[in-house]
Amino acid sequence: METTLAIKLDGLSKSFGNQKAVVDLNLSLSQGEVFCLLGPNGAGKTTTINLILGILPPSSGRVTVLGHEMEQNATTALRQVSFIPETVSLYPQLSGLENLTYFAELADNKKIDLARAAEVLNQVGLSEKEYKQPAGSYSKGMRQKVCLALAFYRNAQILVLDEPTSGLDPGSANEFLRLISEARDRNQTVFMVTHDIFRAKAIADRIGILRSGRLVQEIDAQSISVTRIEEIYLEYFNA
Amino acid sequence: MLKRIQAWLRPPVTIARKDWTWAKCNNLVLSTVIVVSLLSGFSLIAHFDFQKENNRQAKELQHLVEQQWDQQPARHPHRVAHFGHFAIRQLSPLSFIDNGVNPFVGNATFLEAHQLNSTNFSAAVDSPNTLRFGELTIGSIIQLFLPLFIFSLLFGQYRQERDGQLLRMHHVSGVSSFQFQVGKLVGNLLIVLTIIFPTWLVCLALMLRIEVIPTIWPRFWLLTLLYLVYLFVWSGFAVLVFTRLKNPRKAFATLLALWTLFFIIVPRLLPVAAETVYPAPTAAEFNRKLHRAVSASINAHNISDQRFIAEKERLLKRHGVERVEDLPFNFRGFGMSIGEESSTEIFRRQIAQLEARHIQQNRFIETFGIVNPLIAVRFLSQLLAGAGYHHAFDFDKQAEQHRYQFVQKLNELHMHEIAYENDRDQKLTSQFWQEFKDFQYDLPSLPWVSKRALYSSLALFVWVILTFVGLATFKVRVQ
Numbered sequence: 001m002e003t004t005l006a007i008k009l010d011g012l013s014k015s016f017g018n019q020k021a022v023v024d025l026n027l028s029l030s031q032g033e034v035f036c037l038l039g040p041n042g043a044g045k046t047t048t049i050n051l052i053l054g055i056l057p058p059s060s061g062r063v064t065v066l067g068h069e070m071e072q073n074a075t076t077a078l079r080q081v082s083f084i085p086e087t088v089s090l091y092p093q094l095s096g097l098e099n100l101t102y103f104a105e106l107a108d109n110k111k112i113d114l115a116r117a118a119e120v121l122n123q124v125g126l127s128e129k130e131y132k133q134p135a136g137s138y139s140k141g142m143r144q145k146v147c148l149a150l151a152f153y154r155n156a157q158i159l160v161l162d163e164p165t166s167g168l169d170p171g172s173a174n175e176f177l178r179l180i181s182e183a184r185d186r187n188q189t190v191f192m193v194t195h196d197i198f199r200a201k202a203i204a205d206r207i208g209i210l211r212s213g214r215l216v217q218e219i220d221a222q223s224i225s226v227t228r229i230e231e232i233y234l235e236y237f238n239a
Numbered sequence: 240m241l242k243r244i245q246a247w248l249r250p251p252v253t254i255a256r257k258d259w260t261w262a263k264c265n266n267l268v269l270s271t272v273i274v275v276s277l278l279s280g281f282s283l284i285a286h287f288d289f290q291k292e293n294n295r296q297a298k299e300l301q302h303l304v305e306q307q308w309d310q311q312p313a314r315h316p317h318r319v320a321h322f323g324h325f326a327i328r329q330l331s332p333l334s335f336i337d338n339g340v341n342p343f344v345g346n347a348t349f350l351e352a353h354q355l356n357s358t359n360f361s362a363a364v365d366s367p368n369t370l371r372f373g374e375l376t377i378g379s380i381i382q383l384f385l386p387l388f389i390f391s392l393l394f395g396q397y398r399q400e401r402d403g404q405l406l407r408m409h410h411v412s413g414v415s416s417f418q419f420q421v422g423k424l425v426g427n428l429l430i431v432l433t434i435i436f437p438t439w440l441v442c443l444a445l446m447l448r449i450e451v452i453p454t455i456w457p458r459f460w461l462l463t464l465l466y467l468v469y470l471f472v473w474s475g476f477a478v479l480v481f482t483r484l485k486n487p488r489k490a491f492a493t494l495l496a497l498w499t500l501f502f503i504i505v506p507r508l509l510p511v512a513a514e515t516v517y518p519a520p521t522a523a524e525f526n527r528k529l530h531r532a533v534s535a536s537i538n539a540h541n542i543s544d545q546r547f548i549a550e551k552e553r554l555l556k557r558h559g560v561e562r563v564e565d566l567p568f569n570f571r572g573f574g575m576s577i578g579e580e581s582s583t584e585i586f587r588r589q590i591a592q593l594e595a596r597h598i599q600q601n602r603f604i605e606t607f608g609i610v611n612p613l614i615a616v617r618f619l620s621q622l623l624a625g626a627g628y629h630h631a632f633d634f635d636k637q638a639e640q641h642r643y644q645f646v647q648k649l650n651e652l653h654m655h656e657i658a659y660e661n662d663r664d665q666k667l668t669s670q671f672w673q674e675f676k677d678f679q680y681d682l683p684s685l686p687w688v689s690k691r692a693l694y695s696s697l698a699l700f701v702w703v704i705l706t707f708v709g710l711a712t713f714k715v716r717v718q
């Protein structure tokens with residue numbers, strides 16, 4: 001029997017009015033795979049993520065997550081997904097820890113292991129003093145870290161990340177990469193949008209390049225050098 | 240199965256708890272708590288004092304009336320029938336929670352032989368008035384202002400959650416729209432309940448201080464339940480509007496507009512519309528009509544009345560005598576008695592007609608409870624508090640019954656204790672007057688109340704069902 005694919009996109013398209021944001025996207029991610037999506041601003045990366053997560057209804061095509069069709073069975077599928085949005089917002093009056101436990105409880109539907117929550121927050125680089133402050137006082141990077149901690153705390157089968165390192169300082173970004181590779185070792189699937197070619201190459205199994213809503217290139221990350229990826233990327237960029 | 244329900248309920252509980260925490264650290268909420276508590280606490284105590292004082296005076300007055308009755312000197316019974324008796328209306332014990340139509344109905348009725356004087360049968364009390372704004376009781380604060388407060392609470396939350404894309408985070412956490420909305424509803428319901436809770440405790444404390452009379456405790460608990468359901472309905476309705484309309488500002492503006500329409504405009508228009516559709520006679524018209532009907536009936540004061548003569552002939556035949564003087568009782572007393580019977584029947588018929596008209600008017604208004612839950616709840620609240628128009632009519636009915644009883648008892652005395660000869664010069668000693676019952680109004684039974692509550696309860700129930708249907712079917716728009 002074939003193992004279920006983590007994420008499967010079939011002829012996925014999305015238009016806003018007559019603007020086509022995503023065009024006929026086909027993609028399959030097996031479980032445990034790390035996939036990085038590169039592409040210039042406005043290429044349709046965030047839109048693709050929104051379609052995968054059922055935040056947007058597709059204009060046509062189909063999204064299947066762990067065998068569940070998103071259109072019918074979103075809530076079941078999403079229980080296995082952790083998501084870090086492009087801009088993370090939290091409840092400003094709740095602390096980082098409270099935000100984490102709140103969303104973790106919603107998603108996992110079980111009692112919170114506070115010790116582990118604190119540990120994960122520490123791991124992503126938030127001190128106890130910080131994660132006990134109201135999130136309203138957080139910097140962009142700190143908010144991002146709470147969301148990262150949430151993703152790793154939950155241990156969901158699939159991580160969907162929209163530019164997760166964009167607000168992080170280099171130290172935290174490297175720590176983040178380490179956590180991603182740990183996730184891969186646990187056979188978690190990662191779908192990550194990024195502008196960071198270097199880091200993409202470092203952790204991805206596969207890299208896709210999106211341009212004007214089309215997936216123009218899929219690259220096996222292990223068999224190619226960073227400079228080559230950059231060349232390919234810029235080629236599409238300038239085309 | 241139970242496990243599954245528990246699992247399903249967990250996210251709503253988490254959401255509700257978070258919203259409750261949110262409110263706890265929100266200054267606007269805190270200041271509202273203070274304002275609402277002060278306002279409602281003040282109104283509660285003011286109305287309670289007013290009611291207490293009013294009823295103390297009413298009781299004293301009734302006592303005085305009974306005393307004066309008892310202390311009448313030796314008199315002819317028909318003189319006593321016209322000396323009359325006041326029925327003083329006390330405010331229902333729950334009026335301090337909802338004073339209903341109290342401000343618009345009279346406080347006392349004068350009861351005497353073959354006369355109809357009434358507190359509110361007469362249309363002199365303009366329009367049904369059931370929907371007028373009285374001074375604010377705790378009931379009206381709950382009915383009018385707590386929904387408004389729910390709207391602002393939800394506005395604050397949705398603005399934050401919508402703008403901050405937090406709704407999206409809920410969606411991605413696998414929380415269904417149904418669960419999310421239930422969580423929001425419960426959370427906000429808890430917040431308003433927390434706000435009103437201290438005041439309700441004060442209410443409860445005051446309840447313990449009023450004289451226990453039958454049905455007031457069940458009425459109180461039913462009122463509590465009623466307000467709970469009412470707040471549930473508005474919380475649900477508001478949540479649905481906020482999830483339906485993407486823009487929280489638009490949703491809030493819509494709710495404010497609806498509030499103005501449902502809470503200010505419609506309640507004022509409906510009585511006018513009801514009066515137009517089912518016009519009630521003015522006091523003058525009603526009295527003219529009544530007078531005409533009474534003078535056309537058997538009339539003991541008019542000895543040439545044909546029916547009266549026929550009645551007399553029958554009586555003489557039955558007793559096998561030729562002259563009324565030979566009857567074994569005083570014929571004048573008998574005449575008074577049948578006259579009273581016939582005019583009372585006319586009174587009661589006319590009153591029933593007038594009441595039917597008012598019931599039509601109020602039914603017309605009540606019908607709109609299915610569109611506007613405020614109408615339904617206001618009606619039920621007044622009914623349970625014993626301050627609605629049904630109770631006003633009931634008071635007059637009980638007073639009228641009392642009138643009929645004592646007048647007929649006097650006529651009996653007239654028949655049997657006063658001789659036909661020299662009728663007018665005779666008197667009965669004062670001790671006869673002691674035997675008359677005092678007037679006391681009894682609050683109607685619960686079955687009586689539930690019969691009248693049926694339609695509005697049903698309307699509210701439909702609202703509860705619709706709320707659930709909405710919560711289960713509306714999709715939260717996350718994008």
Ligand SMILES: Nc1ncnc2c1ncn2[C@@H]1O[C@H](COP(=O)(O)OP(=O)(O)OP(=O)(O)O)[C@@H](O)[C@H]1O
Pocket residue numbers: 016019020021039040041042043044045046047048086
């Ligand atoms: N809700 C929306 N309504 C209308 N147009 C939209 C909407 N969301 C995205 N678009 C358009 O779709 C296109 C793709 O946008 P998207 O956000 O997916 O780009 P992106 O690849 O994530 O860019 P970036 O690197 O800047 O994050 C853009 O042209 C954008 O203007």
Ligand SMILES: [Mg+2]
Pocket residue numbers: 045046047086162
């Ligand atoms: Mg983007």
